[in-house]
Every structure is written in C-alpha cells, then in structure tokens.
Amino acid sequence: MNLTEKEILLAVEGVLVNGINETIQVTSVEFDTRKVTTGSLFIPLKGNRDGHDFIEQAMEKGASLVLSEHDLSSQIPYIKVDDTLRAMQHLAVFYLRKIGPKVVGITGSNGKTTTKDMTAAVLSTTYATYKTQGNFNNDIGLPYTILSMPENTEMLVLEMGMDHKDEITVLSKIATPDVAAITLIGESHLEHLGSRKGIAEAKMEIIDGLKPEGTLIIPNNEPLLKEMIMDVNQTVESFGIDSEATLSATILSEEKSETRFSVNRYPDEIFAIPVLGKYNVSNALIALLVGRFFHVDIQNMRKSLATFDLTKNRTQWLQTASGIDILSDVYNANPTAMGLVLDTFSDISVEGKKIVVLGDMLELGELSRKMHEGMSEHLSPEAIDEVYLYGPQMEFLAEKLQSTFSVNTLHYFPKEDKNNLMNKLSENLNPKDTVFLKASNGMGLSEVVEFLLRSHQ
Template sequence: MKSLSLKEIALAVGATNDLTKWETIKIEKVEFDSRKLTDGALFVPLQGENDGHQFIQSAIDKGAVAAFWSASLETAPIDFPVLQVADTLQALQDLAKYYLELVAPKVVGITGSNGKTTTKDMTEAVIRSKYQVHKTKGNFNNHIGLPLTILEMPETTEVVILEMGMNHAGEIELLSKLAQPDIAVITMIGESHIEYLGSRQGIAAAKMEIIAGLKKDGTLIYPGEELLLSELVKVLAPKQRITFGTAKSNNIYPVEIETGMYETKFTTNVAPEIKCSIPVLGTYNVTNAMAALMVGFTLGISVEVAAPELAKFNLTKNRTEWLDGLNGSMILNDAYNANPTAMKVVLDNFSELETAGKKIVVLGDMLELGELSSELHASVAAHIHENAIDEVFLFGSEMIHLKEQLSINYPVEQIHHFVEDKKAMIQQLKNSINQKDYILVKSSLGTDLLSVVMELKK
C-alpha cells in the first residue's frame, strides 16, 4: 500500500471530527482484524457478531496508529487518533475507491458460478507477462475483502484483478460500482446460490451486475454459448463484447485439446500455431484459460507472449489439486466449492483418467440449492458410471437423492452414504484405498470434506 496521511484519509472518507493534531500521521496498512494488525496500520472496527470497537485496545497494542470510529467519541481511547464516520464499512469502501483512483491501474473484475478463482489465477499469469499485477488473495471477494484487496495494492500496480463473489442480488453491483472495471469477466452461469436467486435466470442477472460499474469503453468477456446471457449482454455495444467457448461462433474457441493427469494442452483459433498448456486437469479449465487469454488480448498481450506464463500459473489451494494419498494413492482435491454443473464436469474428466488402481469419488452436499436441491443432487447420477467409477462415497443429508437415483443403474454395494458420521466414512475409505487408486473429493466448503482430504493425505 502507498503510504497515506491521516489528513488525506479523513478527506477521502468524510471524517467529521477535528484531526489537526494528528493529520500528518502516516498509514501503511488497513486492517479490520485486530489480530492481524502491524505497526503503522489503520484499524477498521466492523459490526458483525461482535462490535469491532471493543477490540480497540488490542489493535493499539498490535501497532495500530489510528482507527475509524462510528461509536460515540466519548468511548474512544484517550490520546489516540480516531476518524469519526457514520459507518466504518462504508468508510472502508470509500477509502478503497479513493486509493484505486490514486493508483489508477487497469481494473479486471471476475465473477461466475464456478471457476472465478482459477480464472483469476490464470489471468494474473497472463498479465504479469507484460504488467505489474495485483490480485485478490484467496476468496477475499466480498464487500469487505474487495476493498481490502484494493488497499493492499503496491503503488506501482498497473493492473489489479478483483474477484467478485455473491450470494444475493445486488451484491455484485455494489462491488462493480466500487471497482469500476475496465474489463469484466463472467466465467459461467451455474446453480450456485439458486436458493436465494430463484432460478438460473436470476443467477445470470446477478452475474451481469458486474457491468454496473463497467467503464464507458469497457469490455465484457463471457461464455458465448450461455443462452441466459445472450439477451442481457445487448445493453453493451458489440465492440464491447468478447465471447469464449467451444463453438466456432465464439471469438476464441479451442481447435485441439489434449488432456492428462497433471496437464492440459490446447490450441485456439486465435493462434492455432501456438500450443498452450495449463498445469491442471480438465477440458473445462480450457475455457477458463481462454477467458484469461482474452483479458490479455484486450490489454495488448498476444497468445505467444502469454502462453509461457499461463503454463506455470499458480493455482489457489484446494481447487483440482493432486495430493499424495495413503497407501500409494492419489487424491484429486476439489473440495472448496461445488454446484451441479461443476460437479458434473469434474466427474466427466475424472472418469476419463486411466489408472491401474480403482477410481473412487467422495462427494459432499452442494449447498444453497433451495427447493431444487433434491432434483439437482439426483441429476449428478448421469455422470457416474460403473465402467468408469469403482466406488462412490456420499456425505450429507442431501446426497440421499443422488444415492437413490444412482442405485437404479449402479451396483448398490459400491455406494456408501454417510449423513453425519464423517469418522466412519474416513475409516471405510482408509480400508478401501490401495496403491495406484485415484480419489476425487468434491463438495461445497460448508460440508467440510477438506477435513476428509487431510485424513487421506500421505
């Protein structure tokens, strides 16, 4: 973060109290978690399950040199600078918007039902071939994480990549208006959060909110074969729209794809002479890579320049990563996020792998599917076949619907369902796993199958 004076920050957020005594103090970092504070930090006490104001002494002890303050000034610490604001979260967002304008990088916003973190990581690799780039860490992609990501930017940042997540309508709009992207990316429209948005149409409309803050001459990059977006994108001029996908009607599409356990190679119509490589499994990841290449293209980066960096991009943990498992097995860990569309494509790609051992899938409940949950869980059965998958372990109450559907055509003795007893499932898995077996673990984060992955690791 570029150092800012307290006077500068006060003006940016509209602080209402007199800070004459403190206005030359320099702020080196902004943080809302008092446990993570360092010297020279501005503390932002947020209202959540706890009132952040109560941790002010801890913040001071950790090195905070100032704080936003929306409580009464009478409760503020003595002889310590606080900036009186109506809402500390709004002040955080206002400061982020000011800082973004100050550093003035190109802004890339990425959203989607699935693949946004992988696409973010791929996009960072493509862009770093030419520019100094800063990106969202982990899943800091909401109304708190996004402004903090902006405020962590070095002042030399030329392009910032901001992942935008949501659960409800209106949330992406807020993030887009704050970030004002030059380039917006929608990775896919799936079923995530359908419980709150009612339908895939509702999800598509929520993802399209990413153009709410798109600059006048900005560009939207989106899956061209997604019919739910075909009408919504018409609010933008044709020259502002770039599509990716498998069909030849897209601006970029794959010409050839070669899949492997650790690597996927492909060529595109944009540069058919250049073989691109990504260090991850799955043809579905080729679409993410093409979206990243189109971000680069928009910023003047050719496929020839981008390809070497794309080949060694760093994938955020717990997304389709191979781990050494017990008894000489291999675990494909994808237990961070799940919706029916994503689960199906991962199963399809996993089914195609060749191994001398068994192929085992461990699937957990997919959350926030609302009234469609039973139907959507059951629909996954069409992607699990006896000749490709040897054993199926299901965890959670909603997975009963997949078990019932799967039992129609799949050997019931090879289906194991556990509603709550994770320890029993882990033990049965340990008893079943042998050398050269492949195990796929896929679920929503809230199901906590990451703990199962930890138990099955070598």
C-alpha cells in the same frame, strides 16, 4: 501503502477527533487486529464480534489511526464515521484512483478463482500485477484487496463473489473494471435467486461499474447472457470450446495434470495448462482474452498459462506418501460444475481404482433434490469403481444410483457420520488408486482430504 490522515479524512467523509496529527503516514489498512502493525489504520467492522471492542488492542499493536462509529472516551486519535464498512469501501475507491491500475473483474458460478489465477499469471509477464488473495471476494474482501495492493501496481485482478442480488453491483462500482468477465452461469445460490435467469442477472451486475470503453467477456454457450447483452454499450467478446466465439479452443489432449489445446486466433500455437478439464480451458480462454486486450505478447501468455499457480483446493492434485492420487475440489460446488468435473474424471486413465466422494451442494432451494439426483447422469459403473456420498441431499443421489451401482460399490453416510466416511474410505484405498472429492465448502470435505494424507503415510 502511503496515505496521510488528511487523505483518509477526505475519502471517508468523517470527523477528526482528539487532535489528529496530519503529518502521520498510514502504511496499511487492517480490520483484523492480528495483522495490525506500526502505522496501520484499524477499521473495526461488525460481524460475529464488534471490531470496536478491539480498538485499544489495535492501538497497543501500533495502529496510528482508527475509524469508529462510536465516541471513544480515551485520547485515541480517530475519525468518526457513520458506517465503518462503507468508509472502508470509500477509502478503497480513493486509493484505487490514487494508484490508477487497470482493473479486471471476474465473476461467475464456478471457476472465478482459477480464472483469476490464470489472468494474473498472464498479466504479470508484462505488468506489475496484484490479485485477490484467497477468497477475499465480497464487500469486505474486495475493498481490502484494493487497499492491500502495492503502490507500483499496474494491473489489479479482482474476484467478485455474491450470494444475493445487488451484491455484484456494489463490488463493480467500487472496482470500476476496465475488463469484466463471467465464467459461467451455474446453480449456486438458487435458494436466494430463484432461477438460473436470476443468477445470470446477478452476475451481469458486473457491468454496472464497467468503464464505458471497457470490455465484457462471456461464455458463448450461455443463451441467458446472450439475451442480456443486447443493451450493453461496451464491447462484448466471447469464449467457448469448438464454437463460434471470439476465442474458441479445440482440446488436443486431457491428462491428470495437463490439458493441451489450440485456439482459433493463434493457429500456430499449442497451449497447455497444468490442470485437468475442458472447463479449465474455458477459464484459460478468458485469461487469453484479457491478455489480448492489454497487448500481452502471445508467447508470454502461452508460457504463463503452462506454469501458473493455482489457489489451494481448486481442482488440486495431491498424492499420499503411499501413492494414492487425490483430486481435491472441495471449496465449492454446484450441479453444472460438479457434472463437468465428473465427466472429465470419468474419462481419464488411471492405474488403480477410480473413486468418487461427493458431498452436498448447498443453497439450491426447492430444486435441490432434483439437482442432486441429476448427478446420476455423470456417474457410471463402467467409468467409476466406487462412489461415496455424504450429507442429507446426497441421500437422494444414493437412492437414484442403487439401480446401477452394487451395495459394495455405493456407500452413503449421513452428515453426522463423517468419521465413518473417512475410516471406510481410507480402509478401501490402495496405492495407485485415484480419489476425486467435491462438495460445497460447508460440508467440510477438506477434513477428509487431510485425513487421507495423514493416514496413508
């Protein structure tokens, strides 16, 4: 990054204080003092702690400039603004326009991060590409991603997350994407949005900043979105499995660490992705549509999908030293996504026992009991050897499964019994067994994954 104080002042519409030297260059933007280095602009944000309390610490670490909502008593050079978060967002808009990359925005109830990873891999074969790091996908993380991209960036792939109505609108208007994609409509955040229609409307906010000449990509099998695109002025393209879509895939084979498929628009090509599941093929179709939009060669797209790097905890295969396979998908969960992965996991072939560990799906509101009970449709003793359920909502599923699973194969643990869950599960595992774990991130099943890796050396 290379921004002058004059540019920053113009972008954030603040007031210069304490004789700022306009020849100073800002080389990075940080809101975490642990990342501040010489030349940083420090932006204090208000969360559990007020970032203004750390301004002096940021200056000691080499920050050349800060933003502040308060008057500072010392001679610290700063720009006074009404709202530091809004100023950060305005600065991101300025920097995005200065660098001028093409922008891809990705949202959806599930698969955002995997789709982001696949899309960035496809684009990086041809363009200097930067993507959202980790899960920096909210009103802080998205502008921070923009402000962190290198000056030579040609393609910027941005993940957009939300909990409430109007949040995607803010992100889309900051990013002004050239291409916007919705992975699927699930049930995440039903508690806040009331219905799947409410969720679909919130995801469709991604078009609020979509460029007039841009393209919206949607799943072909989602009738709610099909109703909502009637008034969309931009081009709309679709994807699906064995369906009438712009890009339609046919699954050729599914294995633990690879799924192979063909695509209607490229009949001479066989594609492979190093992850499990039809749902991930849908994510790959989005990446192919984006690559096609930006004229990436089909051979480059095929090769990049076969080797892309997946962000940690997104349907990730791990193995203990003793030979137990772990399918970890513990970052988020909703009924649609959980059902899809359970169906795929049930179909794969393994050598030992096949074991499922499920934790609560959060923020489902008054439909939570029904949706947890509904997971029984995806769990059969013919396909799954043992089931471990964890959390107060999963007790409803445990009750539902009592008629199909025996007391020796169905295990339930209250939320305060995580240690018992870990110990019981660990004791019952043998080499060659395969374990699938999924829950909302707030249930902390990542601790169970780490425990298994440690305890089966």
